[in-house]
Each structure stands twice: as C-alpha cells, then as structure tokens.
Amino acid sequence: MASRLEKLRHEIDRLIMEHQPYNARYFFNHLYGVSEYCALLAVRRNLDPELAATSGMLHDIYQVTAGTIEEHAVKGAIVAEKILKSMNAYSNEEIAVITTAISKHSKKRKLHGEYDELLKDADVMSHCFYNTDFNIIEKDAVRYERLLEELGCKEKSSLS
Numbered sequence: 001m002a003s004r005l006e007k008l009r010h011e012i013d014r015l016i017m018e019h020q021p022y023n024a025r026y027f028f029n030h031l032y033g034v035s036e037y038c039a040l041l042a043v044r045r046n047l048d049p050e051l052a053a054t055s056g057m058l059h060d061i062y063q064v065t066a067g068t069i070e071e072h073a074v075k076g077a078i079v080a081e082k083i084l085k086s087m088n089a090y091s092n093e094e095i096a097v098i099t100t101a102i103s104k105h106s107k108k109r110k111l112h113g114e115y116d117e118l119l120k121d122a123d124v125m126s127h128c129f130y131n132t133d134f135n136i137i138e139k140d141a142v143r144y145e146r147l148l149e150e151l152g153c154k155e156k157s158s159l160s
Contacts, residue, residue: 034126063076
C-alpha cells in the first residue's frame with residue numbers, strides 16, 4: 001500500500017503533466033529535489049521528515065497549475081490545502097503546518113517558524129545545487145552560506 005506521500009506525489013505528477021508538459025523536467029526536478037532536501041533537513045533538525053517532504057512537493061503547486069510565479073506562495077498554500085483535504089489523509093494540524101510553510105517560502109529574508117524556515121532552506125538548496133556552475137542569486141546567498149555551515153561543509157560557495 002502506498003504511503004500518503006507517494007499518493008500525493010502521484011497526484012502532483014498528474015498535475016504537472018496536465019498543466020506543464022513542456023516544463024515537466026523543471027517541475028519534476030525542482031519539486032522532488034526540494035521535497036528530498038526538506039526530508040534531509042527535517043532529520044537534521046529533529047522535525048517530521050514526512051511533513052517537511054510534503055511541503056516541499058507542494059511548495060510551487062500554484063506555478064504548476066496556474067503557470068505563473070506571481071503570488072505563488074500564498075496562492076499555492078490555498079491550492080495545497082485543497083489537495084491535502086481532498087486526500088482525507090492529513091489532519092487539520094498537519095495541513096496548517098504544511099500550508100503555512102508554503103505561504104511563507106518566498107520570504108527568504110524574513111524569519112518564520114521552524115517548518116517555514118526548513119522549506120525556504122530546501123528551496124535555496126535546490127536552486128544552488130541544480131547546477132553548481134551557476135552563480136548563486138543574491139537573495140539566496142546568505143541563507144546558502146548558513147546552510148553550508150550547518151551541514152558541515154568546509155568550503156564556502158563562490159558568490160561571484
């Protein structure tokens with residue numbers, strides 16, 4: 001029997017292919033990558049890896065379904081809530097943790113709750129590790145440097 005996270009992933013796969021077939025590679029790579037980084041950071045920070053991974057899978061769901069980045073965090077939280085409630089597998093408290101993190105994940109320069117920060121950090125990791133030849137964008141740089149330190153990486157990134 002598939003876990004609720006796997007059931008959610010199947011639904012997201014379907015939504016990607018329905019709404020973004022020409023951008024499928026990007027969305028598969030990014031959403032699964034953020035989800036996995038969320039789980040890793042959750043284990044490191046003693047948080048629930050499944051809830052963290054779920055927020056990662058859903059964090060850009062509005063971009064998938066609406067095709068725009070404008071207000072995607074706040075609007076994505078609404079879409080994510082509908083998806084999670086339709087699954088009848090998550091408690092209201094779990095949905096609140098997940099959707100709050102999604103709604104705040106674009107505010108990288110502000111500090112919020114522990115799951116909110118975890119999702120922001122995982123999103124930055126995905127951006128920075130997608131291709132290490134790419135320059136790190138300014139809004140991600142400080143958070144990325146803190147992540148490298150947290151994870152015990154000795155070398156600092158190249159911010160040129």
